[in-house]
Amino acid sequence: MTGTWRSIFAAFLVVLSGSLEAQEADEAPITTTLCAVKQAPERFNGKLIQVRARLVTAFEFSNLIDDSCGVRTSLSWGDRPIVFNEYGDEVAVEFAYIRSRTELKHPERLNWFTVGKPRIKPVTSESSATAERYLDKFYDFADDLSACPGFCPKYTVVATVTGRFDFINKRKVVAVKDVATGRIDLWQRANGFGHLGASDSQFAMQSVSDVVATPIDRAVYKKGK
Numbered sequence: 001m002t003g004t005w006r007s008i009f010a011a012f013l014v015v016l017s018g019s020l021e022a023q024e025a026d027e028a029p030i031t032t033t034l035c036a037v038k039q040a041p042e043r044f045n046g047k048l049i050q051v052r053a054r055l056v057t058a059f060e061f062s063n064l065i066d067d068s069c070g071v072r073t074s075l076s077w078g079d080r081p082i083v084f085n086e087y088g089d090e091v092a093v094e095f096a097y098i099r100s101r102t103e104l105k106h107p108e109r110l111n112w113f114t115v116g117k118p119r120i121k122p123v124t125s126e127s128s129a130t131a132e133r134y135l136d137k138f139y140d141f142a143d144d145l146s147a148c149p150g151f152c153p154k155y156t157v158v159a160t161v162t163g164r165f166d167f168i169n170k171r172k173v174v175a176v177k178d179v180a181t182g183r184i185d186l187w188q189r190a191n192g193f194g195h196l197g198a199s200d201s202q203f204a205m206q207s208v209s210d211v212v213a214t215p216i217d218r219a220v221y222k223k224g225k
Helices: 003-027 034-039 101-105 126-135
Strands: 048-058 061-066 071-076 093-098 155-167 173-178 184-187 201-215
Touching (some): 034 061, 048 126, 093 101, 126 155
Antiparallel strands (some): 048 061
């Protein structure tokens, strides 16, 4: 290798190294709070974040809750498809906010965006196993457990969680475009994240750490409490 090519190759390695370092920096999670995220959801949409919050799972739903301000978001353990076709397969789609149906006459003018990227793969660890173990413990069915018959958690589980935050503004009319076919439909406001699409946001969890599980006294679920 000549001196010139050595210089070019060395410069290439420097550029590559800097590029990889920048990529790794971009992938570092933003340390914040769920309260701050929910105050500016579009700012954090699609971003990898790290928050400390309470995890709740029960029949047909999972939530991440910040008790300091009372906000919550749907919790997903890793990625789940957002839109399915009639065969139950995940469909790649893009979204756009519109003011009226007439804007659909010129879809090329709309500001299309994706939800659910970058993809999240959950990391299994001792902490995640600990969290799941405590979250899966409920009091037995009983008539006196009026607050949550059958699904009264035995523990309050708080943890530091890292994952991707997703948001769709359900106060706006949303157009959905099938990437493969180009077909465009309107997304009903009932659509969203979590059970029955009730939530306007979700946290796709990648990893868990610093799990603290606190026992809940069964008496708090009884009638009159």
